[in-house]
């Protein structure tokens with residue numbers, strides 16, 4: 001039997017509620033006192049739903065918010081698929097995100113293991129509108145929910161020798177087909193930041209997107225977001241955070257040293273061997289715009305650099 005299915009973009013486009021409509025509807029429902037049974041139960045037991053978190057008004061955009069259906073169906077997540085960004089969402093079904101622990105270790109006085117539920121319950125969650133820029137030149141602008149990485153750093157109390165932070169994504173070959181299929185990569189995915197970059201107020205630990213828990217394809221249940229750097233610096237589905245003395249290697253630098261440096265700050269005048277970085281394309285329409293230095297976050301981050309980092 002031949003069943004003709006329309007391409008995904010089409011389906012999603014038709015079914016999608018535009019973001020402003022969705023927001024208004026939520027507000028109306030709230031005002032009318034509409035709360036689901038689970039919300040009531042949680043209220044009765046003293047457990048509150050942290051989503052949506054209050055929006056931090058410091059972060060505004062120079063472009064429209066990307067529709068949720070686009071940000072949640074056009075993904076780079078090589079643990080699942082590297083050929084087809086729209087396939088990731090369909091391949092995450094077996095990926096188990098609960099229970100989930102994050103180990104914070106290395107050169108710290110108070111190493112600890114966090115349970116994801118504890119993080120969501122106890123950390124100061126806020127919503128931030130951030131631009132996101134992939135090195136492949138596609139870009140989006142989305143409301144992440146999370147908390148400054150510096151809040152976590154405070155709790156573990158790094159030793160003076162800690163100069164870098166290393167993030168390690170989960171290794172689950174039974175649930176992540178890309179970790180089996182793409183044998184030439186060094187799994188699990190790993191990334192890193194210099195200590196001052198990690199402590200920068202922009203560096204966010206993210207657990208939510210569009211006022212809801214992070215979808216699996218976007219790096220559930222917990223990822224980091226570093227908005228002034230190319231997207232690959234923002235590791236998904238993190239299980240380990242290590243404080244170390246020496247600059248760590250990274251997944252992409254290891255796989256193609258001439259293409260990916262450690263810093264990877266968004267820099268329109270420095271072309272990547274395969275992608276000129278002069279302009280970018282906003283998903284889903286793919287309209288072109290000029291790339292902004294440090295992805296538009298110069299005010300927050302330029303002081304950390306002398307312009308030679310790559």
Ligand SMILES: Nc1nc2c(c(=O)[nH]1)N[C@H]1C(S)=C(S)[C@@H](COP(=O)(O)O)O[C@H]1N2
Nearest residue numbers: 075076077078134169189218231232234236
């Ligand atoms: N573990 C892991 N983290 C990852 C990736 C990945 O393949 N694996 N891709 C990176 C890249 S290249 C980008 S652009 C962003 C994409 O995030 P998004 O799918 O939520 O837009 O995740 C980054 N984090």
Ligand SMILES: [Mo]
Nearest residue numbers: 134135231232
């Ligand atoms: Mo990317």
